[in-house]
Amino acid sequence: MKKNEGLSEQVYNYLLSQILFDELKPGEKIAEAKIAQEFNTSRTPIREAMRKLESQGLIQIFPKRYAQVATFSEKEIQDIGMIRISLDILSIKLVAINGSKAELLNLKSIAVQCLDAFRNNDGVQRRKLDSDFHKELCRISKNNLLFNMQEDLSLKIQFILMHN
Template identity: 35%
Template sequence: MELRDTYALLEFQAASTKKKSLSGEPAANILALPKGDQVYHRIRNLIMHYELKPGQKVFEDEMASLFSISRTPVREALRRLSNEGLITLYPKRYAEVTFFTPEMTKQLGTMRLAQDILAGRLAIYYGSDAEFTQLTALSDICEAAAKAGDLYGRITADRHFHLKITEIAKNEILMKYQREVYLRVHLIQLQNSMHSPAQERISSHTKLIQALMERNEQLFIDEVCQRMARMYQLDEKLVDMYRSRQ
């Protein structure tokens, strides 16, 4: 299927089901945005839906033709996506959907380890039982997607689960960096088809929710450390450094 046809199909599905558009906002709202913002959301979601794959070249003129606009808003959109780590720019040549090497993946895993632990600690300090209970619904969505074999749905639900913990942490700066990390995590998981059995993933979510409800910081940290060590094959000494209470 041509890229133009793929995007047209996705647009049609979003409109016909009256769900949110590919950017997560109503389609009418997207059309009201400046051209550069519209293109940014559209290219970003082609990446997040794995229609544009890691290592695939993205040409300004092709995108401009696809969206029937000039190259300037395309260039602006690609620059924003580059800042988010989803696109690698090769000036005056082309852009490329970022391909994460094993070393890049480990580095991201280390960042996720540190930030998830900080998010958990702050959530325990600021969060309420009512907020922690909301995590169960997100975990259930993740479980249902995993059982249905919906890789995109599972990864998306898992991302929202962890960002919800960060939201409960009530730190806007941390949330900014978590969003950036989890965009990359989303792409890495699609790239590598990283997935664990549904029960293992839900078990991890359940343990994190339990730790938050009990205000048990060490239990939360231990679960994050175990999971990150497995997923990203992190050095044991490095993980132990984060596992110890500070």
């Protein structure tokens, strides 16, 4: 079973990379059989990986039919943005209480790197650093639940930024 768990995680990372680096596009069907063949495995680890991606909102599974890369409506994108803003506001309040000068300097460093990536037209690096910034803000808040929420939201936001 541990072998399947490891394989499932490998497939998850593979699919996540395909989605976040625009090799699988929104609405595109995921070829479960092809992935199973590439990894020389049964479909069980593939399905486990896809369930994880579905729980993160990156794919949609239509049982007994197919799975596809998620699509987001304008309303869903707005809702995700409002959630991010709300998490950031709460994080900032908690950082004011719990954050150290060193942590804030590290946060500033990430922001500067993100700005540099933007100026250099490095979209991949900018999206990664943007995600890192918001997660670091939550980490400094010392609220694990807030951090976990931001981590889940970050994947959706990276995906949305890739395709909009």
